Amino acid sequence: MVKGGYVYTFYRGVIEDGIVVIGDDGRIAAVGRADEVEVPPGSDVIGAKGAHVIPGLIDAHTHIGVDEEAVGWEGRDTNESTEPVTPHLRAFDGIKSDDIAFREALEVGITSVGVLPGSANPIGGLGAAVKCFGRNKLEMLIKEPIGLKMAFGENPKRVHGVENKRSPSTRMGIAGVIREWLVKARNYSRKKELFKDQPEKLPDVDLRLEALELALRGVIPVRAHAHLADDMITAISIAKEFNLRLVLDHSTEAHRIPDIIAREGIPAVVGPLMTAKGKVELRGRTLETPRALANYGITLAITTDHPVVPLKLLPVQVALAVREGLPFDEALKAVTINAAKILGIADRVGSIEVGKDGDIVVLSRKPFDIESRVLYTIVNGRVAYSLEEARR
Structure with a gap:
C-alpha cells in the first residue's frame, strides 16, 4: 500500500492525501483519499506523505x-x-x-x-x-x-x-x-x-x-x-x-x-x-x-x-x-x-485504477521536474527499486 501522497489519476484528477491499495495478486485493489479507503489490517505501507504517486x-x-x-x-x-x-x-x-x-x-x-x-x-x-x-x-x-x-x-x-x-x-x-x-x-x-x-x-x-x-x-x-x-x-x-x-x-x-x-x-x-x-x-x-x-x-x-x-x-x-x-x-x-x-x-497498465497491475512510481517532486527523484518503483505490487536501498 502507498499512503499519503498526491495520487495522479486520469479519471478524478490528482487525489491529495491519497492511498493506493495493492492486493496479494499484485493488482490495484483500491484508490482514493485516506478517509475513503479501508486499509486491510496487516498491510505493508510505503509512506508517501508529500510525495507524488504516478502510474509506472x-x-x-x-x-x-x-x-x-x-x-x-x-x-x-x-x-x-x-x-x-x-x-x-x-x-x-x-x-x-x-x-x-x-x-x-x-x-x-x-x-x-x-x-x-x-x-x-x-x-x-x-x-x-x-x-x-x-x-x-x-x-x-x-x-x-x-x-x-x-x-x-x-x-x-x-x-x-x-x-x-x-x-x-x-x-x-x-x-x-x-x-x-x-x-x-x-x-x-x-x-x-x-x-x-x-x-x-x-x-x-x-x-x-x-x-x-x-x-x-x-x-x-x-x-x-x-x-x-x-x-x-x-x-x-x-x-x-x-x-x-x-x-x-x-x-x-x-x-x-x-x-x-x-x-x-x-x-x-x-x-x-x-x-x-x-x-x-x-x-x-x-x-x-x-x-x-x-x-x-x-x-x-x-x-x-x-x-x-x-x-x-x-x-x-x-x-x-x-x-x-x-x-x-x-x-x-x-x-x-x-x-x-x-x-x-x-x-x-498505464493508469492507477482498480483492477490494473500494481505498477506505481513514488516521486520526491512533481513528475518531470529535473530535481525529482524516484523514491520507489513498484511493479506487480513488488518494490522493484528503492532509492534508500540503492544508496546503501
Missing part, C-alpha cells in the same frame, strides 16, 4: 533487450538484414532479460516498454510488450505480438540498396515490396477461407504470410517507422489501401501534417528527441512536435528509441517537450495511458 512510465518504442547495452556486437539482435522481408521474426525471441538497461529503467520509474525489431527491413517483424522487472523474459512478458514493424525511408534504402546492392534501393521500391507482400498475404488468407472445409486444398503454412495476415485482419497494428512527412503519407496511403490499423513511429515531421494524422485517427509515437541530427531525415526535428500533435487531439506517445537515446532519459525528453508547450496532463499521458493504448495493454 511506459516507452512505446524501444529496442531494449534486443540491442543490449555494454555488450557490443554480440548483443545486437535488432535487425535481420540478410533479406528485406521478415514479418515472421519476433522481437521477443531476441530479448536478453539481463540487459542492464532494464535495471536503469526502474531507477527512473519506467515499468513497461514496447520492444520492436529495427528499421533495416521494409517489413521487419513482430513486437512485444514487457515489464522491466522479472526473473526472465517470460515472467516479464505482458503481450505479444503488439504490432508488425514496417520501415519507410532512409534506413531500408541504405541497408539494402547501398550496403548490399539489392532491392529495394528507393522509396518506390520500399512501398512496392510492402504492397507486394500484403497482396500475397491477402490472397493466402482468401485461399484459407475458400478451402477451410477442404484441407487437402489448403495452402502450406507460410510463417511470413501468417504474420502479415494478423495485420490484414486488424488483430495488430502496423508500426510504421517514418521520419519525413512524405514517408508518413506513404504509410498512411498503404494502410488505407489494405484497411490496416496504423501507428506512426518517430513521426519527426508529424508537425507538418497534423491535420492528416488527426483526420485518419492515427496515433503517433514521437522521438527520439535528444540526438544530433545525424541524417537527412532529422533536419526537421523540433521539440515542438509533441505540442503540435496534442493540439490536434492526436493520441501521442514519446519515445527514446532506446538505445538511440538511453531509456533512462525518457523523463528528460518529456520535460523538454513540456518546456516547449506540451501541456503537463498530455505529457504524463504520453508516457503512461497513451503508450499503453498504443501497445494494446491499457487493460493492465
